[in-house]
Amino acid sequence: MKRLLAVLAAAAMVGGSLYLRYGDDGDEESGRADGGGEGPPQLVCDPLFEEVCDGADAEVTIEDAAATVDRLLGGDRVPDAWLAPGPWPAIVDALGTPGVPSRFDEVAPLARSGLVAVGRADLEGCGWRCFGSRVGDDDLELGWTGPATGLGLVTVGAVSSGFFRGEPFATNDLSGEFIGYLSRFADQARQARAPVQDVIVTNGSAFDVAVSPEAEAEPLVEARRGTRVGLLYPEPVVTVEAVLAGRDTDLTDSLRADLLDRGWERPSEDPTGLPSAGVLAALLGRVR
Structure with a gap:
């Protein structure tokens, strides 16, 4: 067609x-x-x-x-x-x-499918709050598809849940320190059409890390064995439906x-x- x-x-x-x-x-x-x-x-x-x-x-x-x-x-x-x-x-x-x-x-x-990150092994143990903070501090380049995409808002939800350490939160909690954290993340994270592919193909030089459902990222990582990037499992655990x-x-x-x-x-x-x-x-x- x-x-x-x-x-x-x-x-x-x-x-x-x-x-x-x-x-x-x-x-x-x-x-x-x-x-x-x-x-x-x-x-x-x-x-x-x-x-x-x-x-x-x-x-x-x-x-x-x-x-x-x-x-x-x-x-x-x-x-x-x-x-x-x-x-x-x-x-x-x-x-x-x-x-x-x-x-x-x-x-x-x-x-x-679980939401994972694809990046360098030394980022293992960096959770969603860690990613959000380091991106906002201009200490980490995270590639994402942007907030208007389906996966982009899931990513925003993940770094927000990370800020609150996996505890439930409501709209009246979206204030103060959190707003600065979220704004810095949204401003500093770099948008790309296919950030996971970019990370893998460039061996981590395009971005330090990118976000994807595990089902979509795993075959891409497996196909490029020998690179310095792999699957990471940030906490708290987030699932894409x-x-x-x-x-x-x-x-x-x-x-x-x-x-x-x-x-x-x-x-x-x-x-x-x-x-x-x-x-x-x-x-x-x-x-x-």
């Missing part, structure tokens, strides 16, 4: 990259306006899951999770399905009108199977280690 860059007004507003899948004859495949009827389902995917969505039997849009949130809050209709890291669908509801039912008919956790939300989740089984084949684990009731959707929404407002 050919993919053409689609220029949308909403994308200009949020600065997110957006792509549409087209048919081989160059004509856009007809999407379903009401979650049913003729044509393939419409599937919106955060860039973290681009390779998974490439194989889906759907009309696929790849865009940063924050761009999807902005469009939905701006009145765009809910897509048939939206694949993003777990916090994001809940953030749409958290930022919406209080008391209004969820925009999504169904939210299905598909898989999960792949969640499918929308009006039509007929794609659930195939997308889950693809994620499991890529090394993701089956979903569970275990906590992710991230703050609540409301707190993450507040953090997003601080770092964007």
Whole structure:
């Protein structure tokens, strides 16, 4: 399938990259306006899951999770399905009108993977608070995909949980020393489209460390054995969930199977280690 860059007004507003899948004859495949009827389902995917969505039997849009949130809050209709890291669908509801039912008919956790860092062995033992503080002090170069991406907000949640040493915290705790810590991290961390690949290919010269789900990072590290970078497991433990939300989740089984084949684990009731959707929404407002 050919993919053409689609220029949308909403994308200009949020600065997110957006792509549409087209048919081989160059004509856009007809999407379903009401979650049913003729044509393939419409599937919106955060860039973290681009390779998974490439194989889906759907009309696929790849865009940063924050761009999807902005469009939905701006009145765009809910897509048939939206694949993003777990916090994001809940953030749409958290930022919406209080008391209004969820925009999504169904939210299905598909898989999960631990959040890891890829960097030099001498960084072993440096937890999320350590990374956040050292980045803010300009003592460590951390590569990330930026706050507007699905993985970026998970990273913000991880360094925030690290600041509070894994203890629960609420929006009224986002003040004082923490605000300075978070602002310095967001200002100093370096954005890149594929920071983990950059760290591995350059043997740690592009960045000191980058953040990724373990399922995505492990095969990249294994393929480049002999480099001085490897997997690191910062504490507190944080987990990334792949969640499918929308009006039509007929794609659930195939997308889950693809994620499991890529090394993701089956979903569970275990906590992710991230703050609540409301707190993450507040953090997003601080770092964007």
